[in-house]
Amino acid sequence: MPSRKVATNPPGVPAPIRGYYSNCVRVSSGPLLFVAGQVGMDLNGKIPATAAEQAELALKNIETILKAEGATLADVVKVTVYVTDMRYLDEITPARLKAFPKDGPASAIVQVAGLAFPELKVEIEAVAVAS
Numbered sequence: 349m350p351s352r353k354v355a356t357n358p359p360g361v362p363a364p365i366r367g368y369y370s371n372c373v374r375v376s377s378g379p380l381l382f383v384a385g386q387v388g389m390d391l392n393g394k395i396p397a398t399a400a401e402q403a404e405l406a407l408k409n410i411e412t413i414l415k416a417e418g419a420t421l422a423d424v425v426k427v428t429v430y431v432t433d434m435r436y437l438d439e440i441t442p443a444r445l446k447a448f449p450k451d452g453p454a455s456a457i458v459q460v461a462g463l464a465f466p467e468l469k470v471e472i473e474a475v476a477v478a479s
Contacts, residue, residue, distance in 0.1 A: 352376040352477050353425055355451035368444040369455035373425040379478035381417050385430065385471040386410050387463065399431065399469040403440035406472045407447045419476045421447050426475040429457040436469055 355370035357363055364371060386409040388402025389395050396402050411421050429444075431437070437457060444452075453474070463471050 352378060352479070353423065353451070355453075364452075366441060366444070367452070368441070368448040369427075369452040371454070373454045375425050375477040381414065381419055381423075381474075381476040381478050383410050383413050383474040383476065385428075385473040386413070387465075387468050387471045389468075395465065395467050397467075399433075399436035399439045400443060402468065402470040403429075403436075403443040403472070404446075406470055407443055410472060410474050411447070414474075414476055417476075417478060419478050422451075423476040423479065424448070424453045424474050425477055426454045427456075428473050429455065430460045430463065430471040430473075431457060432460060432462060432469050434459045440470060 352375055354374045356372045356374065357370055358372065361371055386406045388405035390405065396405060407421070414420055414423065429440070
């Protein structure tokens with residue numbers, strides 16, 4: 349089955365500033381999965397201290413949700429990342445590169461005043477195309 353997701357970085361716009369996202373992602377019509385914002389919290393309610401650990405756990409939670417729906421992180425076409433401090437951008441890069449090593453999703457990162465709990469530093473929501 350041909351890929352339902354094609355990442356592009358067309359000429360005429362600046363290249364992505366990080367390797368884990370693409371400027372544009374085209375998908376074939378079909379079922380879409382909208383994954384609510386996931387935070388770095390485990391099943392016991394434990395929240396890691398660093399933004400890097402929180403991002404890794406949030407992405408793991410997204411991956412678990414996608415798996416339950418028959419999809420993978422490779423099927424993600426768009427993410428929105430919320431951080432409480434833009435300085436976390438570099439800190440969360442390794443987790444995002446691990447999750448999206450090639451043809452990453454379209455992406456936005458936004459600094460917010462706060463998240464659901466004061467100790468949270470990162471929240472990530474996703475849209476995926478289901479196979």
